[in-house]
Every structure is written in C-alpha cells, then in structure tokens.
C-alpha cells in the first residue's frame with residue numbers, strides 16, 4: 359500500500375477499511391469443531407508451522423477475521439461498482455470446512471461467498487487460482503457451487519469439478535502463460551470472480567518453485583484482467599515467501615490500476631517512502647517548517663516559554679503528533695496500551711524521550727530514547743545514546759529466550775524507530791545516525807543499515823557471526839559481553855565500538 363501511495367497510483371480515497379467477520383460468519387463455512395479449535399494456540403501453531411508459544415493467538419484471530427471481512431467488503435464493492443478490487447491479504451485456499459494447513463486457518467473466499475449468499479446474492483461465482491499451490495480447501499468448501507480453475511506446480515488429487523492444470527517445476531514464463539491462456543478460454547463469465555494471484559509463482563520463491571519473472575507475473579495479471587473484461591472481481595495475494603514478495607502484490611495492484619508499465623526500483627523501500635511522504639505532508643501543514651513547536655502548542659494549549667524542546671526543536675505535542683502521523687501510535691494501541699503519553703526532558707547524555715501507555719489501569723514505560731547531536735570525527739551526526747522499546751504485557755517469542763539486558767519483550771517497532779531517527783537527523787541537517795551498541799545482538803539487529811566506523815571492528819564483527827553460527831544469538835551476545843565469545847579460536851570481548859549509518863555519502867579521509 360505504501361508503494362502504491364508513494365507512486366501516486368492510489369489516494370486515501372481508494373482505500374477501504376473492512377470490519378471483521380463474526381464467528382457466525384465463519385461458522386457458515388467451517389465446522390463448529392474447527393471454529394472452536396481455532397481458539398487454541400496449538401491449532402494455529404500447526405497451521406502456521408511454528409511453535410505454540412510463538413503464536414499471539416488472539417491478535418492473529420482478530421487479523422484473520424478482519425482479512426475475511428476484507429474479502430467480503432471487496433466482493434460487495436466489486437458488485438456495486440463493477441471492476442477489480444484488491445484485498446491486501448487473503449486467498450487462504452488450503453483451509454477446508456473442518457481443517458486448515460499451509461498457512462491457511464480460515465477460508466476467506468468461502469466465508470465471503472457464504473455471507474453474500476446469506477444476504478441474498480444469487481449470481482454465479484468463479485474462482486481462478488493462479489497461486490503456485492492447489493485450491494484443495496476451496497474445492498471442499500465450495501463444492502460444485504462455483505467454477506474453480508487452477509494452475510498448480512504441486513500434484514494433488516483434484517476433484518472432478520475443479521479445472522486443474524498441472525505445470526512442472528521451474529516452468530518459466532512462456533509455458534505458464536500459454537497454459538493460462540488455455541484455462542482462461544474455459545473460464546465462464548461469472549457474476550463475480552475471485553482471483554488468487556499468488557506471489558509464490560515468482561522465481562526464487564522458497565515454496566513456489568514455478569520460476570516466473572516479475573515481468574511474467576505482471577503479464578499473468580494483465581491477461582487475467584483482460585479476460586474478465588470489466589466484470590466484478592476480487593483479487594487476493596495468496597502465497598509469497600520471498601522477503602520481497604510484497605513487490606509481486608504491488609505489481610498486481612499496478613496492473614489493476616492500469617499502470618502495468620510502472621517500475622518498482624530494486625532498492626525501493628516502502629516504509630522509508632512512507633516516512634518521507636508523511637514528513638513532507640507535515641511540512642505543508644505547518645507552513646514549511648516541520649512540526650513547528652509553537653504552532654502546535656498554539657493549537658493545543660497556552661504557550662509556555664519554558665516548554666522543553668526535544669533536540670531544541672520538538673515540543674512534547676509535536677512528538678506526540680509525529681508518533682500518530684508516522685503510524686507508530688496505532689500498533690502500540692493494538693498491543694493493548696491506551697492513553698499514550700509522551701514525556702521529554704534532559705538526561706545526562708542528551709535529550710530524553712519517553713512514551714508511556716496504560717493497560718488494565720497500570721501505566722507502563724513503552725519506549726525511551728536519549729538522543730544528542732554528536733560527531734563522527736568532524737562530521738555532525740545524530741547520536742543515539744540509548745533506545746529501548748518495551749512491551750511489558752507481551753511474552754518472549756524468540757527461540758533463544760530473552761536477550762541479555764532485556765527485561766521485557768520488545769514492541770516490534772525497531773525498524774520504524776530507526777527510520778524516525780534518520781528523519782530527525784535529516785531534518786536537523788546532520789549527516790548520519792550513530793550509536794555504540796552495548797550488546798552484539800543490538801549491532802546484529804541494525805547490521806543492514808549501520809556499519810562500524812572502524813573497518814577492523816566491522817571485519818571482526820562479521821567474522822564472529824560467521825564463526826559462531828551454531829550458537830543462539832542471545833547466548834553469543836552474552837558470551838561476547840563477558841569476553842568469552844570465540845574469534846579465530848581466541849576469547850573475544852564485545853567492544854561496543856562506534857557504528858554509523860550515513861545519510862549522505864560517507865566523508866572520505
């Protein structure tokens with residue numbers, strides 16, 4: 359979504375926000391035993407192939423019900439204003455009435471169809487499944503009440519009513535698109551068509567294995583869209599297991615929006631783009647100065663000259679507004695914290711920001727950072743002296759248990775915090791963001807964007823990681839802290855050396 363907004367392909371007006379479907383909606387498709395089983399973390403764990411203690415089951419079920427609501431809302435919109443509508447998640451084609459599997463716990467398409475039927479929809483339904491895997495769950499949920507056509511790379515015992523085309527592994531664009539062409543000629547013109555536009559057909563997908571190029575997937579989406587000829591359709595992302603699988607979904611949306619030729623640069627980072635966009639919007643709203651402190655104070659209360667400013671610039675209100683606008687407050691609320699409150703003051707090493715939130719009547723510290731203007735050599739940078747992101751209500755979910763020095767689980771917003779630091783540095787005219795990570799695991803978490811200033815330290819850090827792959831990261835971090843990690847067979851002490859991320863080209867010596 360960030361990619362599409364950033365590219366100017368969609369605006370806020372194009373976005374719909376679904377309601378969750380009810381348990382009764384799920385029960386029209388799924389057996390009462392399966393619906394009840396879903397409330398157990400063990401069931402979800404087996405569907406998603408992880409350990410039960412790794413499943414935030416209530417939050418996950420909320421999401422799944424909302425995704426089903428998205429597929430339903432998309433169907434209603436498509437029927438109301440004929441054309442394609444995309445749900446950003448869904449296409450859970452492996453979920454059957456009484457079982458789930460392959461990352462599919464509930465069948466959003468079947469749940470949406472049942473809800474449409476319940477509200478009197480009598481039209482015909484088609485499902486075109488161009489995910490790399492077969493629509494086994496869909497076939498048993500929908501039976502013969504819908505046409506189901508599919509191209510899969512996996513052999514399965516397709517029931518007679520499914521028009522299944524099996525293609526070999528690494529089939530590539532040419533053969534795949536020819537098979538699709540044939541299938542589309544057999545596809546009936548239904549009142550509404552659901553398209554499972556799986557991203558896992560793309561080359562390099564660890565579970566898909568069909569080997570289509572990014573251009574080939576766009577071509578797939580284009581010929582399906584052409585075949586639908588403006589009839590109502592609901593598009594769903596299905597699978598996609600590369601870390602950049604979002605690119606396929608973004609490509610599908612570009613095709614649906616009539617921009618199939620728009621390229622997504624290889625280094626395009628949607629979150630970074632979103633932060634820049636919000637930053638620009640804030641600048642406009644406050645007369646060319648981002649989050650002008652006095653303006654915000656003027657809006658929110660009487661001006662007090664002693665108002666402390668974070669980094670001599672941002673008032674408390676400005677910081678609170680930034681947390682909202684950059685989309686950091688909402689995920690914190692979703693974790694169960696209310697009445698978010700920001701404090702800013704001076705600490706020994708710099709300016710301190712603290713975020714508090716209340717849960718069950720108790721106020722918790724959720725985030726704390728100490729930032730200051732500093733230097734790497736002669737070059738001015740934003741120095742992060744301290745950063746902690748805390749989720750006191752959460753359960754530890756990493757396999758190695760808590761990291762050393764960690765009392766409570768993290769908020770899961772480290773990347774967002776890093777991006778916010780970049781933006782602050784940029785706004786203050788600083789050349790980069792620097793820190794001295796107190797622990798090896800902290801350096802590990804930022805290793806893709808920050809490097810040690812001293813190339814020798816960078817080299818030793820990489821060597822220690824490479825030589826200790828059998829040890830959980832939390833253990834390695836504790837050993838390094840105690841001077842007991844091994845580097846080239848000798849004990850090695852974590853140096854807490856200076857790391858930096860340059861926003862501009864690094865200064866040359």
Ligand SMILES: [Zn+2]
Nearest residue numbers: 489490491597
């Ligand atoms: Zn798949």
